[in-house]
Amino acid sequence: MQKATTSTSSPILFTRGVPAQEALPTALMSECLQAVLAGPDGKTVLQYGHNGGYAPLRQLVAEQYQVAPDQVLIGNGSLHLQDLLTALLVKPGDVVFTEQPSYDRAIKTFRRRGAKVVGIPLDLDGIHLSALEEALTQYTPRFFYVIPDFQNPSGVTTSAEKRHALVQLAEKHGFWLLEDVPYRTLRYSGEQLPLLRDIQSTRVLTVSSYSKLISPGIRVGYIVGPREIIKPLTALAEETILAPVLPTQAAVFEFHQRGFFEQNLANLKQLYAPRLQATINAIKTYLPDIAFAEPEGGFFISVTLPRESNYQQLLSRAKEEGLMLTDGSAFFADFLSEQEAQAGANERFVRLPFCALTPDEITSGIQRLASLIQA
Amino acid sequence: MQKATTSTSSPILFTRGVPAQEALPTALMSECLQAVLAGPDGKTVLQYGHNGGYAPLRQLVAEQYQVAPDQVLIGNGSLHLQDLLTALLVKPGDVVFTEQPSYDRAIKTFRRRGAKVVGIPLDLDGIHLSALEEALTQYTPRFFYVIPDFQNPSGVTTSAEKRHALVQLAEKHGFWLLEDVPYRTLRYSGEQLPLLRDIQSTRVLTVSSYSKLISPGIRVGYIVGPREIIKPLTALAEETILAPVLPTQAAVFEFHQRGFFEQNLANLKQLYAPRLQATINAIKTYLPDIAFAEPEGGFFISVTLPRESNYQQLLSRAKEEGLMLTDGSAFFADFLSEQEAQAGANERFVRLPFCALTPDEITSGIQRLASLIQA
Incomplete structure (x- = not known):
């Protein structure tokens, strides 16, 4: 060939x-940053503040996910939000489930915060359900980390049936589903399936990022979930980093406003x-x-x-x-x-x-x- | 009156x-960001990479402190670097000393990572030395966090004599000095005193930031120290945040290059x-x-x-x-x-x-x- x-x-x-x-998109980002710094929020993004993220972007993400802005936390990349979430939820020795295989940096993050990380085998259409049910007889994880769309590293997309099963099992056994969806918007063919949170949001935390959609170097990631998690997580983020980097978050908002997205x-x-x-x-x-x-x-x-x-x-x-x-x-x-x-x-x-x-x-x-x- | x-x-x-x-400085920052994104590193700062920070800025800070670039780690604000450093150095129950009073967010950070934080009383010219010596009969701290110039919150500047005493005690007792110097450059009168690291650098880690000198919202902070600390700290930073936000770090470098600083x-x-x-x-x-x-x-x-x-x-x-x-x-x-x-x-x-x-x-x-x- x-x-x-x-x-x-x-x-x-x-x-x-x-x-x-x-x-x-260097030229588009430059245009957005210029507009931000020349605009009414120019001083705001250079000052301290906005612990939950640049407020207009938080609002925009909230609208996309049909939640309130205080159910959204925007940070310096989604990996760090996962690190903070694990610090919030996991005590040393607690169990976390991942798909097997899963994103290497996520596995490392959960382990670094003291979790025992158990991998649940992945089939070509999502998690191996009987293996998961078997695992749930041994452990109740604090959370199950899943990448339902175009999984990293396998490329697997979880079927609609398995998404429903995951949500039901999370409700039944009382664990959180942490769905990581950075690739979801990059669908080249076929029909989008519902997010886990679209099926039933009470036990779901959704994390995503602009790294694959605009730029990784700007490190703009976010997490969406119920207030019982997002409120203490926002407090922990403030204690840990004081505030996220704001000019790049504001540029992402501007990127949307100008139709560049x-x-x-x-x-x-x-x-x-x-x-x-x-x-x-x-x-x-x-x-x-x-x-x-x-x-x-x-x-x-x-x-x-x-x-x-x-x-x-x-x-x-x-x-x-x-x-x-x-x-x-x-x-x-x-x-x-x-x-x-x-x-x-x-x-x-x-x-x-x-x-x-x-x-x-x-x-x-x-x-x-x-x-x-x-x- | x-x-x-x-x-x-x-x-x-x-x-x-x-x-x-x-x-x-909204207009100057805008000019710098434009120059970065239009320049040869435009793509570089939007991509993943540079785990130790934007390389030219790391080089510049290294020159300022007369160390090698791999003795500098630039992160998303100095508070987060202190959080990571504490994760690296402190096991739960270890003791950390601070000046008493000290920066509230630093005290909280050390405690959140499991340290017992003991305050050593501060006189009007720096640490109360006999209290410190007394404390050292009870504890050997993992590190002593000091703000030698225009201390937050007291405004105290540590005298030259006390700086020498601190360095000697650190060497003798085998603890790290973590000197935080974000205000140092903002001297309105009088003569600058040596950094602790200027006296003897083997036991000193120096942390600083551009928050007070350019902008807090850009969250550009750094730590300087021996490779035995900076190398594993850089690895831990990469594991935790993957990479820092790069466009703002590159803008700080440009800010220096253009004489704006x-x-x-x-x-x-x-x-x-x-x-x-x-x-x-x-x-x-x-x-x-x-x-x-x-x-x-x-x-x-x-x-x-x-x-x-x-x-x-x-x-x-x-x-x-x-x-x-x-x-x-x-x-x-x-x-x-x-x-x-x-x-x-x-x-x-x-x-x-x-x-x-x-x-x-x-x-x-x-x-x-x-x-x-x-x-």
Whole structure:
């Protein structure tokens, strides 16, 4: 299909889920920051204050999620909000569930705050429900961290049925659902499914961010939930950081006001959709026997290599061939059972973030991967 | 001296140490942000990365403190860096020393991370050395948090002799000195004394910020220290927040490059120096019997009201008279002894932040305070 790519060409980085460099809207952000600083809130965003986030943006997010502004906290990126939330909810030794695999930095965050993090296996259409029910006979987690749309790292989208089941189980067993939806808006095809909070919001905290939609460097993330959580979380955020960085939050509000958000989102979809398609095509071509979740959006596809493939020292062998991969085991929390641990899916798991690579790079990269794992 | 001010005039806020609204450089910041986003690092500051802070700013701070760039970590405000540092150094039950009184949010931060926080009494020229030596027979703290220049909340500047003594004691007893110097550059008269790190840097961590020098809303703070601390602290910061907000850090660098920093600093001094003088004059006029530290810079003066004064329910009585005060006890950590606790200085402590008030407001405010405490 392509000409052979050797290790002398530039390395292909399947390592981090970052936006494409060409998608970062420097001119639009500059225009927004200028407007903010020349406008009536210019002094406000340079002063202390707004502990829950820049008030107009808080209001805007509240409208999007149909909640009151005091049910929204905007911080310096969603990861830090998750850190603070864990500090609020988790005592050392408490159990937190994640999907297995899940976002490596989230697993680390929960553990750093003292949680025992147990991974519930993920099927191609969302959580493995009988495994979850089994796990709930052993533990009642403080919260269950799920990424229902275009999951990081697997690319899995949770089906409507499983979303309903998750919400019912959370109500029944009394745990929080922490749904992380940074990729949700980046849907390249198909129909949107309801958020967990759309089904029933009493046990749901929703966290999201502008990192994938405008820029990661501005670090604007937010959490939406009931006041019983958002009020003490806002107090904890104030105690911890005093106030979030305000000029960038105000620029995000201005970005919406000027209609840049929709325009930028359309550009992102146009750029990323062919990259997703190239990834799907390359897997089907070069790794035809591997079942994988075919996402309709987001940043990630993943494959679990077959047991009989040659996956030993894959990272270092791939690096020699100019293919940079992330260690798959980082995406795995504690296994639910010894049996699962022995299955060793973590050692055979490969995440393929496709947004910051061209279709040609993607195709070459997956071709290289396929040749590396030939037994 | 002034005409009588009644509670019908607008309230006078001696509550928070914030910059004057008129001192916030909206136009200069806008110019800097535009230059950054149009420049070669425009994409860089919108992307992930730079976990230790925007590299050119890290380099600049390193040059200022004559250290290597990897001895500097720039974060989203110095308070959060103190939070992370405490997470790194303190296990629950460890002891931390602060000056007594000290910055209320720092005391809270150390306690939230599990420290027992013991206050070492402050004289008008810095720490009470024999009390410190006595305390060191009881405890070896993990660190001693000091604000050597124009201390918050007292206004005290630590003498050169006491700076040397602190450094010697830290070396002898093996604790870290955490010197917080956000006000240091705002010296309106007199000669600068050496930083603790200038005397001997092996046991010193220096934390500072641009909140008082450019803007608090941009949340640009930093910590300087030996690699044995800065390296794991940078890793912990990356795990906690992924990366700091970059456009505002780059704007601070640009602010220096364009010569705005010196110009802005001169403006601040011109604005604040008469406010400090008005505060000193008013205390001498209306509270003539009270000994207090006369600062030569910074944001704060404080008074400890005499025991015989009428300080009961002072906050609520002051509020009725349109004078807003902060609860003095918030600035006090655990007392070193029962005797000190009984002296009750915390109940009689009044902080007077003067930078965001006009000389007339300051004079009226202190006049009101004087009449309120008449027995």
